[in-house]
Amino acid sequence: xxxxxxxxxxxxxxxxxxxxxxxxxxxxxxxxxxxxxxxxxxxxxxxxxxxxxxxxxxxxxxxxxxxxxxxxxxxxxxxxxxxxxxxxxxxxxxxxxxxxxxxxxxxxxxxxxxxxxxxxxxxxxxxxxxxxxxxxxxxxxxxxxxxxxxxxxxxxxxxxxxxxxxxxxxxxxxxxxxxxxxxxxxxxxxxxxxxxxxxxxxxxxxxxxxxxxxxxxxxxxxxxxxxxxxxxxxxxxxxxxxxxxxxxxxxxxxxxxxxxxxxxxxxxxxxxxxxxxxxxxxxxxxxxxxxxxxxxxxxxxxxxxxxxxxxxxxxxxxxxxxxxxxxxxxxxxxxxxxxxxxxxxxxxxxxxxxxxxxxxxxxxxxxxxxxxxxxxxxxxxxxxxxxxxxxxxxxxxxxxxxxxxxxxxxxxxxxxxxxxxxxxxxxxxxxxxxxxxxxxxxxxxxxxxxxxxxxxxxxxxxxxxxxxxxxxxxxxxxxxxxxxxxxxxxxxxxxxxxxxxxxxxxxxxxxxxxx
Amino acid sequence: xxxxxxxxxxxxxxxxxxxxxxxxxxxxxxxxxxxxxxxxxxxxxxxxxxxxxxxxxxxxxxxxxxxxxxxxxxxxxxxxxxxxxxxxxxxxxxxxxxxxxxxxxxxxxxx
Numbered sequence: 001x002x003x004x005x006x007x008x009x010x011x012x013x014x015x016x017x018x019x020x021x022x023x024x025x026x027x028x029x030x031x032x033x034x035x036x037x038x039x040x041x042x043x044x045x046x047x048x049x050x051x052x053x054x055x056x057x058x059x060x061x062x063x064x065x066x067x068x069x070x071x072x073x074x075x076x077x078x079x080x081x082x083x084x085x086x087x088x089x090x091x092x093x094x095x096x097x098x099x100x101x102x103x104x105x106x107x108x109x110x111x112x113x114x115x116x117x118x119x120x121x122x123x124x125x126x127x128x129x130x131x132x133x134x135x136x137x138x139x140x141x142x143x144x145x146x147x148x149x150x151x152x153x154x155x156x157x158x159x160x161x162x163x164x165x166x167x168x169x170x171x172x173x174x175x176x177x178x179x180x181x182x183x184x185x186x187x188x189x190x191x192x193x194x195x196x197x198x199x200x201x202x203x204x205x206x207x208x209x210x211x212x213x214x215x216x217x218x219x220x221x222x223x224x225x226x227x228x229x230x231x232x233x234x235x236x237x238x239x240x241x242x243x244x245x246x247x248x249x250x251x252x253x254x255x256x257x258x259x260x261x262x263x264x265x266x267x268x269x270x271x272x273x274x275x276x277x278x279x280x281x282x283x284x285x286x287x288x289x290x291x292x293x294x295x296x297x298x299x300x301x302x303x304x305x306x307x308x309x310x311x312x313x314x315x316x317x318x319x320x321x322x323x324x325x326x327x328x329x330x331x332x333x334x335x336x337x338x339x340x341x342x343x344x345x346x347x348x349x350x351x352x353x354x355x356x357x358x359x360x361x362x363x364x365x366x367x368x369x370x371x372x373x374x375x376x377x378x379x380x381x382x383x384x385x386x387x388x389x390x391x392x393x394x395x396x397x398x399x400x401x402x403x404x405x406x407x408x409x410x411x412x413x414x415x416x417x418x419x420x421x422x423x424x425x426x427x428x429x430x431x432x433x434x435x436x437x438x439x440x441x442x443x444x445x446x447x448x449x450x451x452x453x454x455x456x457x458x459x460x461x462x463x464x465x466x467x468x469x470x471x472x473x474x475x476x477x478x479x480x481x482x483x484x485x486x487x488x489x490x491x492x493x494x495x496x497x498x499x500x501x502x503x504x505x506x507x508x509x510x511x512x513x514x515x
Numbered sequence: 516x517x518x519x520x521x522x523x524x525x526x527x528x529x530x531x532x533x534x535x536x537x538x539x540x541x542x543x544x545x546x547x548x549x550x551x552x553x554x555x556x557x558x559x560x561x562x563x564x565x566x567x568x569x570x571x572x573x574x575x576x577x578x579x580x581x582x583x584x585x586x587x588x589x590x591x592x593x594x595x596x597x598x599x600x601x602x603x604x605x606x607x608x609x610x611x612x613x614x615x616x617x618x619x620x621x622x623x624x625x626x
Contacts, residue, residue, distance in 0.1 A: 018557065019556055453549070
């Protein structure tokens with residue numbers, strides 16, 4: 001969704017022949033959640049900046065929209081007085097002692113826009129954290145370059161294990177991960193179209209999992225300018241208001257450069273999607289301790305037990321059935337507060353046993369420990385296959401795109417939906433445009449814009465609506481605020497212009513059932 | 516026609532030669548669009564003074580150079596205005612000995 005420009009003059013300022021650029025860069029040095037404290041507005045020290053948002057990776061191409069790197073920003077600040085240097089006791093560190101340990105993971109927000117008279121009208125263009133601060137000094141220039149990553153940094157550094165969740169939609173599981181990683185603030189998640197029978201995390205990276213979950217639904221996961229996570233489902237571009245109606249017209253009067261390239265490389269005659277279902281097996285031994293577990297007297301030892309299979313449930317170990325306990329004086333030890341106690345924490349493919357030895361003097365030996373449970377058995381991967389449509393497909397010969405390796409792709413319905421959608425997207429070459437010009441600050445991912453380019457007669461020119469797939473902003477003091485937009489023409493990305501939506505439209509009269 | 520340049524206590528410096536350059540800098544850039552339209556982005560408008568002091572004696576030279584070499588932001592009262600500006604001395608400070616005394620050149624730019 002484009003950012004709101006209601007009650008602003010931004011549209012007129014963007015179109016005006018002369019505009020005054022409004023910039024604000026702020027860093028939350030004390031991490032208190034606001035940017036209002038002393039020295040948190042660093043705009044007067046900024047020499048230049050660049051911001052990259054993208055859901056289109058030029059190397060990976062159209063098949064993997066959304067599987068790109070997080071948004072990045074680079075901010076170059078003047079440091080001629082060593083203000084930002086951690087070693088300068090009279091610099092920023094005097095106000096914020098944490099700086100002494102280096103500038104790392106401080107929240108940063110960049111706003112750009114134009115002045116309306118004497119009033120700055122700015123929109124947030126980047127919200128994230130400073131990941132690195134490189135100091136540079138030459139005879140004529142002393143600067144620090146802040147390398148910033150969007151709020152996905154919380155997910156990138158978050159690894160977690162969960163229990164097995166049943167029948168969750170991808171957006172529900174994404175929300176679970178975001179909450180656990182502390183990255184749920186400002187998120188906006190579409191209701192996904194599919195349900196995943198079983199999902200869990202096993203010491204896995206939160207960012208990777210969210211992207212896999214989104215792609216198992218044919219959707220896209222990313223972080224938007226405001227720092228909030230976004231999940232956009234497969235049909236978002238033909239449902240959302242700002243994807244249906246152009247929010248800006250990019251024409252020869254506001255473009256400084258325009259490039260277009262046919263993406264034959266991303267064109268496939270056939271799409272196959274692999275899915276692997278899972279079923280609950282019978283009660284089975286899922287873990288066997290390789291040796292006795294030793295617990296000193298009066299202490300608790302945590303034993304991490306990695307299971308052979310993920311398990312829908314694991315039986316808490318039962319004394320004398322799943323293990324025996326012997327003391328160092330060869331006595332049998334009773335279960336309870338006079339002997340041994342075991343607390344069980346269950347995850348999808350791991351169980352943590354907190355074994356407490358209540359004996360005062362004797363070491364405890366847990367022998368023959370096994371864990372029993374109901375495993376989730378993976379089926380052989382199955383495949384669905386869709387060939388190019390006779391009327392729309394343009395690929396000569398056979399070229400196959402294979403969607404595989406996504407553990408959240410577990411049902412035939414998921415595979416069919418994603419494969420059909422990908423077939424429609426990939427069966428003909430797309431002209432991907434890169435438009436450059438003075439920055440239109442309210443554009444966001446998947447917004448629809450009209451690209452019009454008619455400079456020469458009888459040149460047929462270009463008049464096409466496109467989705468915004470990438471957005472790069474560049475600004476240096478004394479230069480223009482420029483933008484590069486990566487644009488995917490909207491025509492025939494979907495086989496139909498609309499689909500039946502449960503609770504929104506009437507099936508049959510409006511459109512066919514979706515993918 | 517008093518000219519001042521100081522940091523802290525006010526200091527009167529010699530009056531520069533008449534006819535000095537005083538452009539208004541437009542901080543920004545412009546570019547032609549694909550149809551030839553000229554577009555411009557401005558950040559601010561700042562002033563610059565390209566000043567020349569001729570026929571200075573040694574005492575005036577010393578006063579002037581002391582102030583020009585202070586470093587950092589200075590307060591500048593131009594000879595033809597009553598408004599003061601915060602400026603930096605940018606570029607080189609030229610000093611030339613002539614048969615009529617010293618000639619000094621310097622450029623001041625509004626911060």
